[in-house]
Amino acid sequence: MDKIFINGKIATIDSKNSFAEAVAVENGKITKVGSNEEVLELKDDNTEVVDLEGKLLLPGFNDSHMHLLMYSYHIQNVNLVGTTSIGNIIERTKKFIKERNIASGKWILGIGWNQDYFTEGERVFPTRYDLDKISTEHPIVFTRVCYHIVIANSKAMELAGITKDSPQIEGGKFDLDENGEPIGIFREKAQGLITSHIPESTVEEIKEMLIEGMKNANKCGITSVQTDDFEAIPGKNYENIIKAYKELNEEGKINLRIYEQCLLPSMGRLKGFLDSGYRTGHGDDFFKIGPLKLLGDGSLGARTAALTKPYADCPDTYGIPVFTQEEIDELVEIAHNSDMQIAVHCIGDKAMYMAFEAIEKALAKSPRKDHRHGIVHCQITDEYLLNKFKELNAVAYIQPIFLDYDWKIAESRIGGELLKTCYNWRTLLHSGVHLGFGSDAPVESFNVLNGIYEAVTSKDLNGEPEGGWKPDQTLTVEEAVYGFTMGGAYTSFEENGKGSIEEGKLADMVVLSRDIFEIPEDEIKDVEVEMTIFNGKIVYKK
Incomplete structure (x- = not known):
């Protein structure tokens, strides 16, 4: 023994x-x-x-949705979490460049700013002109905490060839001033106009990043992750990412069980992936191909989550659906018919309606009893959507830690009436829906104890609001632990092994x-x- x-x-x-x-x-x-x-x-x-x-011994924690490679990549870049103003961002980045003696022309990347945490009266997005105050010699790209908006400085835009004559793209947009000049704010798919120009990492560099990320996850008791990595770093080369994981596995350096949520947002990338022989379940106990991951919409904080009604605090927008109904129907059907599980990022109710419609159509044409297709995030729901989970036997990937921020903004974004049926995790669980809990790291911390606490108390990490935000939707400690252990194992078809x-x-x-x-x-x-x-x-x- x-x-x-x-x-x-x-x-x-x-x-x-x-x-x-x-x-x-x-x-x-x-x-x-x-x-x-x-x-x-x-x-x-x-x-x-x-x-x-x-001491208490539990099964190893399973984070059912995160971005391990993105986390690992960004911990070597400027950490903008906790910045309280645009001036604070500028100051922190100047210090970063000076301390590391970063040569002119090298890209400066950062993650984690959130204008909702800026000082009262300054809660606006940074622009190219703000980032130009840091440097006009370094291309700079800063990603909002939600990963649905990036800000680029003038040098980065110059290298990307973005001018007032550049066309907008489907599923995204870049903001213009009153003269039609781009101001450096790129939303959803438009982010790629900038990020596609950032230099690509080698396989060895990817491996080094992942080793550090896995080590930090182990410190939080995490032994399994379901991770969306394929478009996490410049180049979006999924073959290199798969190779990096496989080499770490062969070298005995993999300290997490990886279930890859395969972000393949275009038909060309999906078909190329399938033609290479990849399918859900391909791999071993250490690294395994999971579902096709699709990004259905944006985030609530950035007002890019796709809603059926306009934002209560910004009536001129409904958010941004990433796909047309026809596009998501086709992707889901191809994946479903190719024995792929499907997981769709849906924060807004509009995105969820579209995802469920696509899944329902695929199942009607080609029934599969134990498909375990699901919705990632599941935040803005109405009665119809809550019932649809059970009707379609869909799984729900929930991030309890989202309460930490969302309780402060959700009602202002969507209104009090719709909020009653949102973040309804107890309702889903008690209706027989399978829930897998995670963090969406690095959007939030992957500290599982924080996630369990928020699921159980419905309070943020400062203990607010008193009595909990949605006390009728709190879970027991046993239910929360199950979500981070057996719940996660179920969403990856592994409940019989871990x-x-x-x-x-x-x-x-x-x-x-x-x-x-x-x-x-x-x-x-x-x-x-x-x-x-x-x-x-x-x-x-x-």
């Missing part, structure tokens, strides 16, 4: 929600779960015994500093990960 963990409070998350004291691990699998005495009978001279000292601590399953587990089933709910966010076990090996220890 390789390892035995004893003296723990082991929440198995099995069908009976049972608890145990000890667990034995061999060759990356769980071989025995039971009392200390039962499990210690398997000890031999080569067994490492780990005393949990009464997600709970049961004999025969993969030995992925996490030890917490406190028992989240017993402490006050408001303290869950303060709990720390003590140890992360991946494939039977301790990959993180506090």
